[in-house]
Amino acid sequence: xxxxxxxxxxxxxxxxxxxxxxxxxxxxxxxxxxxxxxxxxxxxxxxxxxxxxxxxxxxxxxxxxxxxxxxxxxxxxxxxxxxxxxxxxxxxxxxxxxxxxxxxxxxxxxxxx
Amino acid sequence: xxxxxxxxxxxxxxxxxxxxxxxxxxxxxxxxxxxxxxxxxxxxxxxxxxxxxxxxxxxxxxxxxxxxxxxxxxxxxxxxxxxxxxxxxxxxxxxxxxxxxxxxxxxxxxxxx
Numbered sequence: 245x246x247x248x249x250x251x252x253x254x255x256x257x258x259x260x261x262x263x264x265x266x267x268x269x270x271x272x273x274x275x276x277x278x279x280x281x282x283x284x285x286x287x288x289x290x291x292x293x294x295x296x297x298x299x300x301x302x303x304x305x306x307x308x309x310x311x312x313x314x315x316x317x318x319x320x321x322x323x324x325x326x327x328x329x330x331x332x333x334x335x336x337x338x339x340x341x342x343x344x345x346x347x348x349x350x351x352x353x354x355x356x357x
Numbered sequence: 358x359x360x361x362x363x364x365x366x367x368x369x370x371x372x373x374x375x376x377x378x379x380x381x382x383x384x385x386x387x388x389x390x391x392x393x394x395x396x397x398x399x400x401x402x403x404x405x406x407x408x409x410x411x412x413x414x415x416x417x418x419x420x421x422x423x424x425x426x427x428x429x430x431x432x433x434x435x436x437x438x439x440x441x442x443x444x445x446x447x448x449x450x451x452x453x454x455x456x457x458x459x460x461x462x463x464x465x466x467x468x469x470x
Binding site for chain 2: 337
């Protein structure tokens with residue numbers, strides 16, 4: 245059974261800091277991994293999608309990497325801003341059952357001005 | 358506007374009543390999903406659909422019914438609501454099942470008294 249873990253559960257940083265959010269998964273047979281952002285009371289916004297054949301994806305100040313062999317992904321946020329404050333979730337699409345997306349519990353990020 | 362819209366955004370009902378949550382997408386994505394999000398459980402898949410008139414169960418389907426007569430609509434019905442179905446419900450869609458990026462609606466917050 246695929247399990248996805250995100251550490252830390254919460255992170256507080258000062259504005260301008262570069263930071264890394266971690267996501268680990270137990271079964272490396274995945275199709276892809278997706279990072280989402282969720283603001284309070286809102287839906288999930290897709291940030292980056294990394295296919296299993298890719299090592300990383302970039303969008304603006306965000307960079308996500310994928311290491312299937314070690315079962316890890318990181319989301320790097322450069323020059324953090326208060327507007328980046330949100331919960332960040334990673335989700336892994338399992339290789340065995342092609343519809344199943346397994347979510348982590350998320351990391352609550354607070355960027356202090 | 359393009360995207361996924363859910364209605365109602367907030368609903369309060371009583372135990373035993375029937376409730377239908379609506380989901381409409383304008384991308385013509387083949388795949389649509391219903392998730393529920395609860396503290397301590399994260400996001401769990403209720404049902405998904407691969408196309409009009411094709412639906413299948415997810416992790417927690419009991420007590421829910423779905424239909425998909427048109428590609429763009431995927432309503433979720435609670436036939437006899439229970440307090441344990443108090444949750445935030447998210448509809449999502451994807452172009453491709455295996456490699457497609459998942460896009461979420463804003464959610465429907467349901468309270469069953």
